[in-house]
Amino acid sequence: MDSSGSDGRPNSKLKVATASLAGCFGCHMSLLDIDERIIELVELVRLDRTPLTDIKTIGDCDLGLIEGGVANAENVEVLRNFRRHCKLLVAFGACAVNGGIPAMRNQFALRECLEESYIDGIGVHNPGIPNDPEIPLLLSQVHPIHEVVRVDYFLPGCPPPADAIWTFLTELLAGEPIRLPYTQLHYD
């Protein structure tokens, strides 16, 4: 746990970072589906880099939640950075756990996918595949995150239900072994 807060006083709040890689943000939305419990949650945790804050670079954290699989070079870099800075790393939802829907592209060559969109697409004015150095290189396959870094917990579901997320966070905060009831474990 973090030793001091922004006011310099001892702080036992859990420091949490989150990111979405090749996901749809649905897992982050399911986190917000804890509804008014979020007011309770911010008393217990401190947010570091997440899409909800303007902190752009992750600091040392107790917990990292990763939504989405690994589809491009930047996903790899963000994921490795999270692993370096987080004591516990969670594969947060179906795409992080096994690649999910975006991994359906693995049955095709990357080139075929790019050509379908940028060369053969309906209504394309000037066919050509984007290739500027500012945009990340795509990997030929979409990977679940445990193929790239060590993962401490896997939270399944598309998305994981808000109650499962709540169970996970509250049991972790209480220092309890995490046990999800069967009703909170499902893909759909």
Next chain:
Amino acid sequence: MASGLETAAHPEQLKRIVIDPVTRVEGHGKVTLLLDADNHVHQARLHIVEFRGFEKFIQGRPFWELPVLVQRLCGICPVSHHLAAAKACDQLVGVDRLTPTADKVRRLMHFGQVLQSHALHFFHLSSPDLLFGFDDAVAHRNIVGVIQDHPDIARQGVLLRKYGQEVIRVTCGKRIHGTGAIPGGVNKPVSDAERAMLRADIGQIVQWAVDAVGLMRRIFTTDAAYHLQFGAVDANTLSLIGTDGALELYHGGLRARDAKGEAIFDQADYRDYASLLREQIKPWSYMKFPFIAALGPEAGWYRVGPLARVNNCDRIDTPLAERERIEFSAIGNGRPVQAALATHWARLIELLYCAESIERLLDDPDIGGSDLLVEGAQRDTGIGVLEAPRGTLFHHYEVDGDGLVRKANLIVSTTNNNQAMNESIRQVAATYLDGHTLTEPLLNQIEVAIRAFDPCLSCATHALGKMPLQIDLVGADGRVLDCIRKGASGDIEAIPAVGG
């Protein structure tokens, strides 16, 4: 209409500033600015780094999977993709008119979707800029700061979003990635118990929506001169419109107007979208740049979303939202309002419209009906279009005789706004950043302009530094999983992984 800041004449002589990732938006993008020694801005670009390949990998899948498969493009507005795909699938099963129950349950679902998405965007993501100022401390400028300093506003935002999510759960089975619409109709009506549960809170929801519009109206008009100018760009507008010219989110004709409000086309059949719109590709973004075909790529780009819709419609058919629309339109002095931050105001007028429309539908006996599905003869093309929270959304599918997808084209809302967002950040860069030493609060102004569009990028990015020519992805066990190389011509080539 386009500014001159898209491409610098001599980029190699300029310094590069990057905002990466853009935060408090759904998904990730990054902004690059190229500046000279005196901090004059020569180039500003919003790069979208997402590429998924849905159009390819759904080929060969049976069409009836589309509403549940393609909604996984987006966890923020899955219902929009669910319904656009379902509307296309209606055509694939030969159905042109749904039963009243199916039509109204889908509309209820869609109003719930737009309500929750607009609440999320305003309260959770953008309100910190508007309540605390663009230059508030980074550590404080977020929803946690709002919960601490404005607990009532934060709570109302959380509960408005919750209510929209509950409408979705009731009509779709679950809040995110549910199953409600099926080709030709819906799979369940609204039960009496569900209707009673939603009815219990709707009065409060409408009142909070009224309060939210009032809050944003006061913020905007308190410094109207500044807010009218910030991020403002003269843009064409595109949206669906009701047959009577009323604001319409689920089904209607396409209306496009120029920056003065003159018609470009009106009540166009959206199944003809491919002759009305084309898409330009720019090498520095995975997101295409759509334009109105008749005007060409330079002049034909347009704005979609709340600001475009509220500008484009002749009226809103719910009384409280219509009153707010009239007050909103007055600030344009007879022309469409082009200010970036007016988008928040328009968004909350729509939030109120959704709340009033849900209230109306909850009193409609049809949502509890038992006639759910219509059947027809299979066709080979389906084009479903609706107004998602962020703007016009196009789904186009072609299937073979076995009902397997042969070809697909998706133009998502944020793609329609691609050039408009880029022009808006260039206006902010030229007006407020040019010639200054760039500080965090100044750079946040770029993000404030982007946030107004509520872009949904749903994919991550992070500083890459110098672009490697070859990338090896090595697994936790040291095995090479993936290897990719970029050739001198920019060609991308996958290399079989050693031992993989």
